[in-house]
Amino acid sequence: xxxxxxEHLIKLLSSGKFTREEAIGGQVTFTTVPGVGxxxxxxxxxxxLEGMELSFTWATHNDFGLWHGGRAIHxxxxxxxxxxxxxxxxxxxxxxxxxxxCLGEEMETYILTEPAVVVIPAGMPHxxxxxxxxxxxxxxxxxxxxxxPYFKTEWLEAPxxxxxxxKYAGLVxxxxxxxxxxxxxxxxxxxxxxxxxxxxxxADHLAWLFGEDxxxxxINLDWGFFSSPGLWHRGVGAHVHTADEVLVFAGTDPxxxxxxxxxxxxxxxxxxxxxxxxxxxxxxxxxxxPHGPIVTHWVDRPFAFFSINRAAKPDMTFID
Amino acid sequence: MTxxKYDNLVxxxxxxxxxxAEQAFRNTGNADVNRWxxxxxxxxxxxxxxxxxxxxxxxxxxxxxxxxxxxxxxCLVFVGLDPNRPNYLGAKLQYCLGKELEIHTFDxxxxxxxxxxxxxxxxxxxxxxxxxxYSFFIISLGAEPTTRWLGDGVSEEQMxxxxxxxxxxxxxxxxxNSSFGKKRVHVDESTVTYGHVNDRYIKTLKxxxxxxxxxxxxxxxxxxEMVERGRKPGPGLTENAVxxxxxxxxxxxxxxxxxxxTQPGLWMRGPGKGAHIHPVDEVLVFAGTEPxxxxxxxxxxxxxxxPEHERHIIDKPSAVVIPAGFPHxxxxxxxxxxxxxxxxxxxxQKHETTYID
Numbered sequence: 209x210x211x212x213x214x215e216h217l218i219k220l221l222s223s224g225k226f227t228r229e230e231a232i233g234g235q236v237t238f239t240t241v242p243g244v245g246x247x248x249x250x251x252x253x254x255x256x257l258e259g260m261e262l263s264f265t266w267a268t269h270n271d272f273g274l275w276h277g278g279r280a281i282h283x284x285x286x287x288x289x290x291x292x293x294x295x296x297x298x299x300x301x302x303x304x305x306x307x308x309x310c311l312g313e314e315m316e317t318y319i320l321t322e323p324a325v326v327v328i329p330a331g332m333p334h335x336x337x338x339x340x341x342x343x344x345x346x347x348x349x350x351x352x353x354x355x356x357p358y359f360k361t362e363w364l365e366a367p368x369x370x371x372x373x374x375k376y377a378g379l380v381x382x383x384x385x386x387x388x389x390x391x392x393x394x395x396x397x398x399x400x401x402x403x404x405x406x407x408x409x410x411a412d413h414l415a416w417l418f419g420e421d422x423x424x425x426x427i428n429l430d431w432g433f434f435s436s437p438g439l440w441h442r443g444v445g446a447h448v449h450t451a452d453e454v455l456v457f458a459g460t461d462p463x464x465x466x467x468x469x470x471x472x473x474x475x476x477x478x479x480x481x482x483x484x485x486x487x488x489x490x491x492x493x494x495x496x497x498p499h500g501p502i503v504t505h506w507v508d509r510p511f512a513f514f515s516i517n518r519a520a521k522p523d524m525t526f527i528d
Numbered sequence: 529m530t531x532x533k534y535d536n537l538v539x540x541x542x543x544x545x546x547x548x549a550e551q552a553f554r555n556t557g558n559a560d561v562n563r564w565x566x567x568x569x570x571x572x573x574x575x576x577x578x579x580x581x582x583x584x585x586x587x588x589x590x591x592x593x594x595x596x597x598x599x600x601x602x603c604l605v606f607v608g609l610d611p612n613r614p615n616y617l618g619a620k621l622q623y624c625l626g627k628e629l630e631i632h633t634f635d636x637x638x639x640x641x642x643x644x645x646x647x648x649x650x651x652x653x654x655x656x657x658x659x660x661x662y663s664f665f666i667i668s669l670g671a672e673p674t675t676r677w678l679g680d681g682v683s684e685e686q687m688x689x690x691x692x693x694x695x696x697x698x699x700x701x702x703x704x705n706s707s708f709g710k711k712r713v714h715v716d717e718s719t720v721t722y723g724h725v726n727d728r729y730i731k732t733l734k735x736x737x738x739x740x741x742x743x744x745x746x747x748x749x750x751x752x753e754m755v756e757r758g759r760k761p762g763p764g765l766t767e768n769a770v771x772x773x774x775x776x777x778x779x780x781x782x783x784x785x786x787x788x789x790t791q792p793g794l795w796m797r798g799p800g801k802g803a804h805i806h807p808v809d810e811v812l813v814f815a816g817t818e819p820x821x822x823x824x825x826x827x828x829x830x831x832x833x834x835p836e837h838e839r840h841i842i843d844k845p846s847a848v849v850i851p852a853g854f855p856h857x858x859x860x861x862x863x864x865x866x867x868x869x870x871x872x873x874x875x876x877q878k879h880e881t882t883y884i885d
Contacts, residue, residue, distance in 0.1 A: 407792075407862065407863050408792040408862075408863050408864070409792065409862075436792070437762075437763045437764065437791070437792045437793025437794065437860075437861075438792025438793060438861070438862055438863050438864075439792070439828065439862035439863050442828075442862075442863055471794065471797075473860070480839075482837070482839070501862075503830070503860055503862055504793070505762065505793060505794035505797075505858075505860055506762045506763050506793055506794050506797055507763070507793075
């Protein structure tokens with residue numbers, strides 16, 4: 209098959225796969241405990257994402273316990289955004305689990321019982337994360353976006369006792385406050401006049417957070433479920449962004465992390481080179497890379513999609 | 529808009545618009561509006577002419593002119609416009625078939641098979657029960673529409689107007705080559721018959737689409753590789769289509785598939801990129817189903833043409849000419865605002881299909 213010009217921009221998430229049995233960056237132990245996802249995809253900007261100042265992880269969790277074993281409290285030299293999400297594709301507000309998250313050196317404890325986004329400023333101690341209960345037979349999902357081209361973790365000493373308080377409550381955001389599409393209908397008016405309108409292939413449910421929702425970080429991210437074939441955006445062709453972006457197409461079957469359950473066509477480049485995605489994959493879009501339209505050809509099982517764009521406010525310029 | 533290599537294969541139905549044509553048969557059962565494309569002028573020489581139109585009128589379609597014959601075989605197909613009721617025509621028709629002028633009536637979607645030289649018509653619309661009317665298309669296996677009118681009610685003036693007189697040199701060819709029989713036939717209650725001699729030339733259309741069932745071992749050869757190696761219908765394919773093969777059409781060298789599509793998505797799933805070829809010419813017609821605007825499709829469809837998979841976007845009623853051996857597909861419906869009709873006409877008894885990638 210002829211090599212295509214932008215082939216290198218589409219990667220299977222399994223290119224960054226780790227299992228419980230494997231170590232991550234030489235920092236062993238925490239992947240071997242039951243609370244962590246059975247399979248976790250870690251893709252870093254330097255090795256996997258064309259040098260972007262961005263790394264991300266995606267995992268499904270279906271067991272109880274501490275996520276990081278004994279090495280629980282840690283910090284990163286860069287900000288992170290954590291998405292705790294359900295895998296019930298009919299209901300974006302359902303987490304199906306109870307997760308305890310500790311924030312700050314005081315280890316303030318927050319209990320998540322519905323999908324939530326947690327902002328972790330650079331250097332802020334956080335952890336442990338503990339899956340207390342799981343209600344959903346599918347478990348739940350977790351994705352994190354790090355504003356860094358690499359992952360780096362400093363493990364810290366934990367205080368003897370977790371503290372009560374709400375000093376960090378503002379960093380914990382219920383996902384439901386940021387839903388833009390529910391049951392295929394927009395629930396918020398479009399931010400600006402645009403020639404683009406939603407096509408039948410677009411999200412059933414979608415939440416979208418911007419920099420202003422995320423303590424001013426230079427990032428905007430979304431999370432949603434898709435189940436219908438068709439064009440994603442009508443009335444427009446290819447577009448570009450001034451910031452780096454990744455588009456992640458993820459399956460929702462925890463037993464088959466590489467299984468997407470859908471066939472999706474995406475055009476890349478101003479030449480509209482066509483690519484077909486039918487496995488859990490990321491499309492890496494350095495700033496200025498034309499992309500679109502996206503057309504879902506078929507769906508056997510609803511799939512999850514999230515995009516991470518390295519601008520506080522997304523900008524979009526249609527080029528054809 | 530960028531010019532594409534295979535643009536010449538995609539023909540908007542509007543190219544066959546004939547302003548004022550609807551006046552020719554006003555106050556009859558004939559079309560309110562139609563588009564009639566032929567191989568000579570519109571379809572790159574393919575031995576086919578076909579029409580698509582909307583009908584609400586009552587009465588004889590060609591008063592005084594019938595019966596008539598053509599030098600080629602044709603299928604006359606009556607279909608309803610309700611996407612959810614493929615068995616509903618929404619009209620009642622009366623048709624004269626054969627030299628016996630045998631009267632037949634029907635109120636279900638039906639095809640009349642008229643071999644070359646076969647007497648057919650008058651066609652009389654007795655009733656229209658669907659408030660939006662119904663549709664009718666002709667599939668005629670000749671590049672030049674040609675009719676010999678045999679009715680005894682055609683006036684000299686009418687004959688002259690319809691091209692009975694020789695054309696001046698250089699004049700454009702008429703959309704229909706008409707001639708008039710020397711021996712004229714009178715049709716009235718005393719000359720028509722009510723037998724069953726011609727029953728076999730009229731068939732009710734029953735949905736038999738691949739999207740709802742798997743073909744039997746006997747049927748499989750009709751579809752070629754379309755039903756082999758894990759190929760199966762995708763979400764964009766209608767579940768209400770009817771596919772008629774040569775064996776169903778009195779042995780004509782044609783097979784056609786008609787259905788109203790309502791859903792986005794890929795039409796046929798399977799391994800590889802999904803382009804295929806046929807050993808015969810094919811024309812794929814995307815037709816709107818909104819009678820108030822025959823030039824409105826109500827959907828956007830992408831179709832790959834050529835070995836390069838050149839992607840063409842179809843968003844108005846169009847015919848795609850697919851010469852024998854020319855790679856085409858996959859087809860993906862991108863969005864649907866209004867149900868649209870798809871008529872596939874393939875000039876062979878079977879739909880012989882070979883996938884190439």
